[in-house]
Amino acid sequence: MTTHLILGGARSGKSAYAERLASALELPVTYIATAQVYDDEFANRVAQHKSRRPPYWQLVEAPFNLGQTLLDNDAAETCLIVDCLTLWLAQCICPDCDKPERLDWQAEKQALLEALPQLKAQVFLVSNEVGMGIVPLGEINRQFQDEQGRLNQHVAAIVNKVSFIAAGLPLTLK
Numbered sequence: 001m002t003t004h005l006i007l008g009g010a011r012s013g014k015s016a017y018a019e020r021l022a023s024a025l026e027l028p029v030t031y032i033a034t035a036q037v038y039d040d041e042f043a044n045r046v047a048q049h050k051s052r053r054p055p056y057w058q059l060v061e062a063p064f065n066l067g068q069t070l071l072d073n074d075a076a077e078t079c080l081i082v083d084c085l086t087l088w089l090a091q092c093i094c095p096d097c098d099k100p101e102r103l104d105w106q107a108e109k110q111a112l113l114e115a116l117p118q119l120k121a122q123v124f125l126v127s128n129e130v131g132m133g134i135v136p137l138g139e140i141n142r143q144f145q146d147e148q149g150r151l152n153q154h155v156a157a158i159v160n161k162v163s164f165i166a167a168g169l170p171l172t173l174k
Contacts (some may be wrong), residue, residue, distance in 0.1 A: 001076075003116055003123040003159040006170075007152060010128065013168035015083050018124040019052060025122055027079045030058040032069055034088035036098060049083070063091050064100060067111030076120040085127035085155070089148055095140065109151060116158050127152055129164065 004021070008014035022029050031053060037043045050059075062069040066088055073080060082088075091097045092105045116123070131149045136142055156162045162174040 001120050001122065002161060003119065003125065004161040004163065005125045005127060005152070005155050005159045006163050006165060007127055007129045007173075008165035009132070012165045014126050014128075014165040015049060016052065016168070017163070017165050017170055018081050018083065018126050022079045022081055022122075022124055023054070025079050027077055027122060028058070029054075029079045029081060030060055030073045032060045032062050032066070032073065032080060032082045034063050034066065034082065034084060034091070036063045036087075036091060063088065064103060064108065065111070066108065067113075067115035070112070070115045070119060070123070074119045074121050079122040079124070080119070081124045081126070083126045085125055085151060086130070086148060089151055090144060093140070093143060093147060105147070109154070113154055113158060116155070123159075125155060125159070127155070 004018075006014045006018050033046075033049075035042070035046060037046055058073075060069060060073060066082065066085075070080060070082070088108075089105075091099060092103060092108050128148065129152065130145050136145055156174065159174075161172070163170045164173055165171075
């Protein structure tokens, strides 16, 4: 089992890179989409992502309970792509997002971190690097940036491989 964290900025090519790596494995792929669609523009983005994927890949939509979703879809000789940790985090901490009433972000994160070492599948985790710009205005924005940075660090410490994508080009970090 190899777990690979793929980091990058917006439109850096990180999702496409994960999809290429998964295709090259020639294993059954389950694509775990964490996004919830709230507007037409985002629906178009989701449609573009879907259009790139082979029709025989399985799709699981999981905006919450990501750790359990990974465990539920895990099997040897398969591949899991999570796209993406950033949207998952945003939905978990966003006060206005549609989420379970008693959702606890720290428990969600811990469940993911505990699930990762148990997985038998080849796993690609896509996540944004959001700490390379200015400190954002607004408490929720700073909380998001802080939590995303912490999440990426925790996941990077657990996984076998970490890549940073810029302009569609991968740089191996681990």
